């Protein structure tokens with residue numbers, strides 16, 4: 001028996017865990033790491049089940065190859081050869097890549113996703129981002145110049161938090177890395193701050209708030225426009241950062257009076273004006289929104305308005321407001337201003353964003369004949385059959401591919417269509433650094449976890465699987481040495497750094513820098529380089545990393561010496577230096593966004609009628625892939641349709657109902673509850689388990705919400721899927 005420390009990879013809260021490991025390398029106990037300066041011992045039921053997840057007997061222990069409908073266990077060498085045979089005959093433009101959500105939590109996904117995408121030689125790149133937060137990337141790109149320049153609410157210091165479409169008591173937070181989010185919200189209230197939650201359901205987060213506001217799904221942009229209108233109309237604006245487009249924003253908001261907006265949202269007009277006044281009057285305030293206000297038909301407009309309100313109330317980039325983290329492994333600044341639509345999807349002509357096409361168009365890109373039709377697909381850590389809009393259609397499309405390879409620990413609804421499945425090693429056998437999430441954290445903080453248990457003989461790390469796939473895709477063959485790819489990438493990184501004017505290593509010799517790097521593997525060497533080049537790095541970073549006066553710069557060795565993590569301190573103002581827009585100001589009225597405002601204006605005239613569907617998350621679940629861990633399924637974690645009891649009575653429904661949308665129909669079990677607005681129904685996603693090798697999940701199959709969501713409707717600016725506010729009809733089963 002021994003203990004080991006590791007960051008939890010299961011959600012965005014990056015909690016430190018202390019694991020008990022037995023002699024066989026099994027995880028026998030998990031608790032929160034009290035010595036972690038950021039999470040301070042916090043843990044949730046998912047983190048506590050990490051051992052069960054790690055030990056799940058249904059996880060694949062080695063690669064599988066499908067021949068004539070039968071699965072065969074093969075060696076790793078045979079599996080990579082099968083990938084080469086399958087991929088080589090298919091030309092680049094007919095290949096596609098889908099990267100799922102856990103790639104945001106693995107070093108492999110963040111370090112090799114882009115090299116793999118490039119080596120496939122295609123523009124058919126997809127990810128879970130267009131089923132999630134792409135509207136935020138697009139609004140941040142257009143307003144601040146970089147799609148990752150995303151402000152987070154300064155949770156620990158703010159005096160007023162307006163939260164729209166987020167439920168951190170279940171999700172533990174998203175695009176806002178904050179271990180023990182519930183505790184931080186309670187402390188906000190305890191210090192006299194105010195929390196207002198806007199949600200069509202009275203969630204656990206809403207129950208904890210000072211005020212909960214029901215809103216008709218999909219109408220947050222109207223609510224926020226009403227607030228912007230009021231701020232201008234009542235002279236409440238207090239802009240403290242350099243901006244462009246202030247007058248254009250005021251003009252855009254002119255028709256959106258509190259009365260006009262309130263009608264659409266189903267909220268009282270007095271509330272819209274009061275929220276505007278409270279935000280303006282609060283000593284510090286932040287507006288924060290997530291999934292519920294992103295995966296909607298006005299997703300990008302909503303995300304833009306969130307930050308526009310933060311600017312107008314003087315709260316952007318100030319302590320207690322909405323601030324920009326400064327992560328230790330921050331990359332070099334962007335040079336070219338941000339733009340979307342540099343190319344368009346082949347079938348529907350949807351714009352590229354961040355180099356990706358919308359997952360809502362993936363099925364038709366596979367089905368539709370013609371040049372550039374997708375014939376081969378690589379998926380890594382994704383289950384789009386359950387997570388993409390109209391997953392039913394995608395399920396059928398995947399069955400028609402010439403070749404598919406999936407990197408995933410499970411044979412599931414998506415990977416069953418693959419010809420080759422390559423399972424990554426266990427969580428505890430992988431090193432961990434949160435390249436993405438630490439850039440969204442409410443404190444500047446860094447933590448690296450080396451593997452807790454060594455790899456089994458002959459088993460590749462996930463980074464090596466990625467590197468091998470990339471080398472096969474670029475024609476170097478199944479036998480190429482993956483270390484060569486890491487050296488190539490390191491060389492490019494160091495060359496760019498020494499050539500960049502003002503970089504801490506400007507003019508130095510890349511070979512000399514390469515010789516200084518330490519790390520046991522390619523990913524660790526690359527992390528070391530990024531830390532040393534970063535803002536606190538020992539190659540000339542301008543701040544002491546720990547604020548402890550040591551003056552020592554950050555490197556991989558620093559993090560290995562501090563296994564519980566390093567607290568760098570509270571967020572600090574970063575504007576205007578961070579801005580990468582052409583004007584070097586915050587763009588309050590970017591052209592593409594203004595061009596979408598008429599659509600919002602037209603919707604002012606809409607009459608509410610009929611039912612709309614929204615989603616739901618549960619603390620003991622995670623999208624589609626934790627339903628095979630017995631302690632996490634059952635109880636309240638069930639696939640039911642929440643509906644207001646008044647609607648049940650009015651429609652004469654029984655225990656089940658048939659739900660129909662433009663895309664499909666389902667028979668679902670009802671859960672009447674007055675926590676949901678009349679006219680709104682809520683179904684969690686990620687259920688509908690079928691055709692998998694997961695025994696527990698099969699017994700708790702449920703139905704897939706994405707049999708109802710409609711892939712033909714997207715947020716036009718980002719191409720993002722619309723999961724909330726889907727029109728449906730209900731009838732007795």
Ligand SMILES: Nc1nc2c(c(=O)[nH]1)N[C@H]1C(S)=C(S)[C@@H](COP(=O)(O)OP(=O)(O)OC[C@H]3O[C@@H](n4cnc5c(=O)[nH]c(N)nc54)[C@H](O)[C@@H]3O)O[C@H]1N2
Pocket residue numbers: 011012101132164165166167168170171172173174198199200201203215216217218219220290291292293296614615616617618619620621622623724725
């Ligand atoms: N336990 C658990 N944690 C998770 C996940 C999980 O599945 N389970 N998933 C992870 C992932 S991938 C993500 S992206 C994050 C998401 O993190 P969050 O966004 O915090 O999570 P959700 O529970 O989806 O919260 C969305 C809320 O929006 C509400 N809503 C729906 N439609 C609307 C609308 O039109 N307007 C408004 N104002 N509200 C609306 C819903 O009722 C819901 O309460 O969670 C992550 N963490």
Ligand SMILES: Nc1nc2c(c(=O)[nH]1)N[C@H]1C(S)=C(S)[C@@H](COP(=O)(O)OP(=O)(O)OC[C@H]3O[C@@H](n4cnc5c(=O)[nH]c(N)nc54)[C@H](O)[C@@H]3O)O[C@H]1N2
Pocket residue numbers: 099100101102106128131132291380381382383384386387388407408409410412424462615616622623624625684685686705706709723
């Ligand atoms: N209706 C509806 N649909 C939704 C949502 C919603 O709220 N409502 N939410 C959307 C959101 S926010 C998201 S992010 C997407 C998620 O969409 P996806 O990412 O496509 O789906 P997940 O269910 O997260 O699938 C994750 C997969 O990764 C595998 N996996 C887990 N860990 C690892 C690992 O370390 N390495 C590898 N290689 N594989 C791993 C799991 O076995 C699983 O197959 O779903 C979206 N879909």
Ligand code: SF4
Pocket residue numbers: 008009010011012013014015042043044045046047048172179180
């Ligand atoms: S809150 Fe998230 S990071 Fe923390 S223990 Fe739970 S799943 Fe892991």
Ligand SMILES: [Mo]
Pocket residue numbers: 101132
């Ligand atoms: Mo997500």
